[in-house]
Amino acid sequence: MTRTVGLIIFPGFQALDLAVGTVFELANAALGEPAYAVEMLSETGGVTPSSFGAGVDSRPFGAPGFDTVMMTGGLGDRPSTPGLIAFLKEAAAASRRTASICTGAFFLAEAGLLDGRRATTHWARGRDLQRRYPKVKVEEDRIFIEDRGVWTSAGMTACIDLALALVAADVGEAVARTIAKRLVVYHLRAGGQSQFSAMLDLKPASDRIQTALAFARENIAIDLSVERLAEVARLSPRQFSRAFRSETGQSPAKAVETLRVEAARQMLEAGRLSNEVIAQEAGFVDPDRMRRAFLRAYGHPPQALRRAARSMQASA
Template sequence: MKKTIGLLLFPGFQIVDLAAVTVFEVANAMPGGPYYETQMLSEHGGAVLSSAGVPVVTQRFDAPGFDTVMVAGAMEVMPSTPGFVAFLRDASLASRRTASICTGAFQLAEAGLLQGRRVTTHWALARELQRQHPHTRVEEDRIFIEDDHVWSSAGMTACIDLALALVEADYGVELARAVARKMVVYHRRTGGQSQFSALLELEPKSDRIQTALTYAKRNLRKALSVDELADAANLSRRQFTRSFRLETGQSPAKAVETLRVEAARTMIEEGNHAIDVVAREVGFDDPERMRRAFIRAYGVPPQAVKRAARTSAA
């Protein structure tokens, strides 16, 4: 029997959130399908304009019985109407699970669905969600979170990760992997993976500094001296050091440490590697040096990250 997905839209919703529907569409085309029936819903029905001005045809809220009800997000926190919140509350009670994309978490909170629950949203709005709804447990650096029957995701393309996770929970890892392969996306970023990317945060302005950072990320096990990075950028040591700091706001050594910490965290969250093995693989001289780097970056040691990953998996 096909599982029904109701996606709740509202004027000004972020159109990229419809990529979640594509996950279910591609799943339907796989052997054994169709697996899902998706419906676009809104309070009044008819065409609903996205934030990009593209209209999407919807059905009016009616019977709330869906397997999964999902709430789309927006570029900013949008005010909810009483009718929208009431339907969301009723639909959640009548559905097997409820999910939010990006700022949709604010609507879940307004409907009283997040009391005491772990939740995530776009990193830029996570603290506002926590401020407005102090009884939630907002985790601002997560791609998606499952707390019992309530799921939530970060912003923008994280809706794809959320939808793939729902497919995996429904029909298994092989179907989710096949869908991801067809869509040419990762299968899948783990829920605990950071929303941030060290390379994006550094924001190098020139191709040469970008080349040096890419070289560093691919060769973390090496010592990666300033001279070696300068050679990768085809610059003199003096030019490289000056340009690097101007473009990234960091020294080369600090940037390499950031890349190593990020790689180490990914290994810890996605595998069952011993801490000393992780330290060696990402280029730290010893586990103690990595521990100090983790505390500088995240405020906790690698062991705490490992425990959190195990708890999340469980």
């Protein structure tokens, strides 16, 4: 069975959103059959310029008959047209599922397709989406969300996470993992995962501090003392502590705790492991230490975040 995907583009659409096509292409390769067929759609058809000017050929809107219809996004505000909104409504009604990438959520919201539903978009536009469309339940710090057949994703590379999730829902996690490896994606991100990363907030300038942080994240369960990290950075403990604080604004111990809390939160939201196991896996040693770290970071204990994750899953 071939699943048709209608990818809607418009003048100035974000070119990175085309990466979803690669995910479906690799799904076909992994399955050894044409499981997906992607069609580029635009209101007028023909060559449609992307965000950096390169044109993409497309066919004009017609009678919708897609398994999945996906709306791309763009940089900044992109005005809609009556024809686009009308086609979105018609296509959503005729398709098994509807999806948007990044600010494509604004078009779905304008079409009324997100009313009463949970949705996400690029973190920088989440509050604007909520302000302009109060009937939408915006969760701005999510990679992607599915609510009753309508999928929305965060911005930029989150389109890959969205497409992988669609493939996983269709043909299984194993195929999605195979595609992720082909794409050299670090790991499959769950929809409830935060759009933000502690590694980005730290912003080290030198290779040595970056190497030490990468080592810490990849070996989060082991003892990550200043001496151990200094050895990785090939500095003395005193030099390392001074350079680390200068470049990141934090002590090594505080940064390690931040990375551990982030890792533990991802495991909690996945909902498969007990607090005891998560505390060990994230390097906290015991649940009490993990609990104190969560209170410092979020103001809530791990169990409260676990309950919130379960509640969101149940309402999906």
